[in-house]
Amino acid sequence: MDTIFALASAQGKAGVAVIRLSGPLAHSAAAGLTGSSLPSRGMRVRSLHASDGSRLDEGLILTFQAPASFTGEDVAELQIHGSTASVNAVMRYLSDADGLRLAEPGEFTRRALENGKMDLTQVEGLADLIDAETEAQRKQAQTILAGELGILAERWRRDLIRAASLLEAVIDFADEEVPTDVTPEVQSLITGVMHDLQREADGVKIAERIRTGFEVAIVGLPNAGKSTLLNALAGREAAITSEYAGTTRDVIEVRMDLSGLPVTLLDTAGLRETDDHVENLGIELARKRADAADLRVFLTDDPTELGVPMIEGDIQVLPKSDLHGDREGGISGKTGQGIDRLISHISCILSEKSTSHGIATRERHRVALNDAKAALGAAVTVLESGPDLYDIAAEELRTAIRALETLVGRIGVEDLLDEIFSSFCLGK
Template sequence: MKLNDNIVALATPSGAGAIAVIRVSGPDAIELVAPIFKAKSRKDLREQPSHTLHLGNIIDGERILDEVLVSVFHGPKSYTGENTIEISCHGSPYIQQEIIQLLIRKGCRSAEAGEFTLRAFLNGKMDLSQAEAVADLISSENQASHQMAMQQMRGGFSNEIQKLRQELLNFASLIELELDFAEEDVEFANRDQFKDLVSRIQHVLKRLIDSFAVGNVLKNGIPVAIVGEPNVGKSTLLNALLNEERAIVSEIAGTTRDTIEDEISIGGVGFRFIDTAGIRETEDVVESIGIKRTFEKISQAQVVLYLFDASRLSTSDRHPELVSGSSTSEDGNSPTLDQVKLEIEKIRNQFPQKPLVILANKVDKLSREARANLKSHISDLNTISAKSGEGVEDLQQKLLQFFNTGELRNNNTIVTNTRHYNALLSALEEINKVQEGLNNNLSGDLLAIDIREALHYFGEITGEITNDDLLGNIFANFCIGK
C-alpha cells in the first residue's frame, strides 16, 4: 500500500446509529475536506488551528449531505502523525457512504485494515508492541483484558524491553570497540558488570515469559470444563453461572450430547464455561462422540468442575449415614460414594496439573446432618444447588482464587501476545549463550555474535527491526478505520 497518500474510512462500526465518525488522514487531508465543508462560522477550515472542532454542512455541489462536526488535527500532533480530519455525521448508512464516496472522488482512497495505526507506527507515534495493543484494547471484553491492553499501550512493556536493549547495546558497543584494538589486547567492557547485566536480563525475560501463561488465558477467557455423569445438573449449573437459559435442561439422561460454551466476566476476569456431555458407558454412537469430546475439552481447560448429584447417592453398608434426610433413590442405578470418589481419582490421575473443583449438587434435598457427613468423606468438597443458586457465588469466588491477578493489581507487565512470547524465548536463548560464553571466557568477537542476535529479537518486539511481511501480518488483523 502507498503510505504517503490520503486515506478515508469509517472509524465507527458499520450500520445505523446516532452518529458515525469518518476519519481522513494524509498530507492533504485538510485541503481535501475544506472545499466540501461549509462552516456555520464561515471560517475556512484550512486556516483553523489544530485540535479544534467546527460545526457546519458537508456539501456535494449544491446538495447538502449532512450537518456535521469536523475535528481538525495538524500533523505531527495527531494519531497518525499526519494531517487528520474526523467528521462526526449522523449515523445513517446512506449518509456515511455518501460522504465517503464524495471524499474518494475528491482524491482519497479507502484505507486498508489497520492503516491508520500502521501510519502512527511508521511516523514514530508508537512502537510496534503499542500498536498491537490497540487491537487488543478494541477487542477487550472484560476488566482484565482491558487493563493489560492499556498497560501495554501506555508503553509499560516497551519501556521495559527498551531499557534492557539499550543497556545491552551499550555493552555490545564496547565489545565491538575491543575488536578494533584486538592486537593491543585491551578490555573496554568490564566483564563483571556485564555478567551482572546478563543475569538481570535473564531474570526479567524469565518473568515476562512466565507471565504469558496467565496473560494468555486472561486475554482469551479462562476455559472451565463442567464434567460429571449424565443428569447431575451440569447444564443447570451452566445456566446458573451465565444467569440465562443457555443449555437445555431435561430429566432425560444424556440430553447434552455435544459441548456448549459461553463466556462471562467474574470480578473483571473472563471465564469461558464449557458444558460437556455426561461421562458414562453407552452404546449410543452420537453420545459416545460427545463423551470423547468431553475429555478433549478437559485437556484444553484450565480448571475442571466435577459435579455429582448428592441427592442420588445410594445407601451402602460402609456409608449409611450419608442418606440421612435425603430423597435417595435405591433403584440400583444411583452411584455410591465410593464410585464418585473413584471417578474423582480418575480425573485427578489423568489430569494431575489441572485444578479440580469437586461440587456436590442438589444439596437443597439433603438434611444439614447429611451435608456435614458428606463433607467429612470428601476433602475440599463444595456444596451447591444449581437450581436454587445456593453456593454459585461462592464457586465464582473460588474460581477467581485460582489465578494470580496480583500482577494486574500491581500494574506489572503481563505478556499476552504470542509474537512477543516467541521473541522473548529466542532472546533468552541468545542471552543464555552470552552467559555461557562469559563463563568460558570466550573472546569478544564470539560474544558479539550472540549479543547481536539477542538485540535482534529485542528489536523485533518494539519494531526497531521489522519487515513488510511482519507488518502485513500484524495489521491485517485490525479493523478498517483504526
C-alpha cells in the first residue's frame, strides 16, 4: 500500500497549514523531516529540515498509530506555518521521498472507508465533499486546457499517440506490410516532447501559465478617468506586450506584468443608462467582462450606481484626486497619485489568488512532468537498441503516458489502433 500525503487544510495563506500523511511510511517520512524519532502516538514540536539539512519550518507533528486514526493506517499530521513558501517546500520534500505520493482526490476518505473507519452518517455526507473535489479538479483541468498549456498538452498527446502507435504497429502487425524499423521517427517524437517537458518542469512554468490571463477590470462612470488610469498603470510598472481593441470598440485590453504576475487590464465602457443602442451593446459587454474578471477596480465614489455588483476582494478607488485634493482612497491617473498603492493592492490580492489556485495541483504537475520525462528518457535509451527491444520501449512510453494522464487525458488502446489503422493499410 502506498503512503499518500496531501494538504489537508484550505489552500492559500493562513495561520496554520496541515499536511496529512497516511500509510506504512507516514511515520518514518515525518521523522525524516524532523531528523529525529517520533512517538508512535503523540504530539511533538520539531524543526523540519530538507534533505540537504536546510531548515524548512517549525511545526507541530501529530502521530497516530494504525488502526486508531482517521484512515485506519499509520497517520502523521504536520501542522506548519501557513505560508506558501513553507507549504511548498514541505510538499516538495514529501513528493521527492521514496514510496510517497500525492493523494488522489478522495483517497484519504477511500482508505477510511476501506478500513471501516466511517459510520453511516459520515458516508451520507461524503457526496458533497467528493462532488466539490471533483468539481475543483474539473475546473482546474478546464483552466489548464483552455490556456497555453492546453495547446502544448494537445501536441504532446498527438505526438505520444503517434509514437506509441508506431511501436505497437511494428509489434502487433509484424506479419503485415508495416515498416520494421520506426526508431528514427519515434525517437524524434519522444525527444520533442521531452524537450517541452524539461522546459515546463524547470521553474514550474505551468503555474505561471495557469495564471496567464488574470483579468482586472476597471469599471466606472463615463469620464471617470479609467483610460487615464489604465495608461498610468501601464506606463509606470508594466512591460506592455500587446495592445489591441477588444471585440467591440469599447473594451481595451492591456497585457502587463504586475510584480511578476501576468495581468490583463480591461478598460471597459463607462457604465450608465443610455438610449443609444450601440452604446448599450458596449455597456452590456463591459458588464459581462467585468463580471467575469478575477478582480474589479471600481473607480467611483458610489459603487452601487454602476450596475456591477462589488464583491469581496474587489477594490474601490475614488476618481480624480487631482481635482478633489488628496483624500483617503483617492487616485489620479493624471498626477500618479495613489497609483503605487493601487498596484500593490492589486498584486497582493492576485498573489493570494494565485497561491490558492492549488499548490497540490502544481506539485502534482511537477511530479507528473518529472516522471514522464524519466520514462521517456529511458525509452529513448532503449530505442537505441532498435526493434529488438520495442517491447520495452513501448512499456516505458506507456509509463510516460500514464504519468501525463492528468494533462493529456487518458490514451487508450483504441486511440493507438485508430492511429495505426489510419496510417497503415493492414489486413492480409
